[in-house]
Amino acid sequence: MTVNREYWREKFGQLPHWPCPLCKKGNLIPMPDKVIVEESGPSKDAHDHVNWEPDWVIQRFAGFLQCSNKDCRDVASISGNTPVNIYEYQDEYEHHQTISDLYVVKSIFPAPIPIEVPEAVPQDIKEAVEGASALVWASNEAAGNQLRQVVELFLTHEGIPEKAANGNYLTAHNRIQQFQKIDSENGDALLAVKWLGNSSSHPGGLTRDDVLDAFDMIEFVFENRYATKKADLKAKIASILAAKGPPKKGKP
Numbered sequence: 001m002t003v004n005r006e007y008w009r010e011k012f013g014q015l016p017h018w019p020c021p022l023c024k025k026g027n028l029i030p031m032p033d034k035v036i037v038e039e040s041g042p043s044k045d046a047h048d049h050v051n052w053e054p055d056w057v058i059q060r061f062a063g064f065l066q067c068s069n070k071d072c073r074d075v076a077s078i079s080g081n082t083p084v085n086i087y088e089y090q091d092e093y094e095h096h097q098t099i100s101d102l103y104v105v106k107s108i109f110p111a112p113i114p115i116e117v118p119e120a121v122p123q124d125i126k127e128a129v130e131g132a133s134a135l136v137w138a139s140n141e142a143a144g145n146q147l148r149q150v151v152e153l154f155l156t157h158e159g160i161p162e163k164a165a166n167g168n169y170l171t172a173h174n175r176i177q178q179f180q181k182i183d184s185e186n187g188d189a190l191l192a193v194k195w196l197g198n199s200s201s202h203p204g205g206l207t208r209d210d211v212l213d214a215f216d217m218i219e220f221v222f223e224n225r226y227a228t229k230k231a232d233l234k235a236k237i238a239s240i241l242a243a244k245g246p247p248k249k250g251k252p
Helices: 041-048 123-135 140-157 172-182 184-199 208-225 228-243
Strands: 027-039 059-067 075-081 084-090 095-101 104-109
Touching: 027 075, 104 123, 123 140, 123 208, 140 172, 140 184, 140 208, 172 184, 184 208
Parallel strands: none
Antiparallel strands: 027 059, 059 075, 075 104, 084 095
């Protein structure tokens, strides 16, 4: 699978129903009357200006989301900016203008996870993915850096040393090159994430789509290295090939 980009856009006309990060079965839905939009004081004062326009409005929002799964019902907090969206159009007779609010999310806690993380993924890697998921809303560069940490943790769990024989720390690039000798396909995906992570050190170095691409690559590696469905299917294929038909069942 790949990241559903509709859940992680820069702006929303309506808040989406994100997948619940706790139960992974339900969706986080805005709680009725518990998502509030408030205009800032300076923005209210500006209404008296002779040149005031609707796009001068500065608003913030905050509220709560709740999981739709009745066996979970976890609650997440959400906040961000609410810019005004002005849509103008001309018909046969006159000019029209409609005004609506947009939502620019800056924080969700606990944050929804853009990708599927298999149960077999080590806990510290899961926590690093969760950290990157929370940072998506605040900073593309911060999220990219955190995903680079996911790569480093993965390499450690795969037995790739952090230090050379002389005791000096190895760069992420050198460690990935070592892993590529074992698994070139997944090593290439890790290298791509590393390059994106390098761009995180520059202001404006990553877009939201770049970060979501990195999540896709991490999920690709997880699916290949940790997912049990693929491993189980490969085992079944091997047993059928060995038996040249249905594998013989043991006696009950």
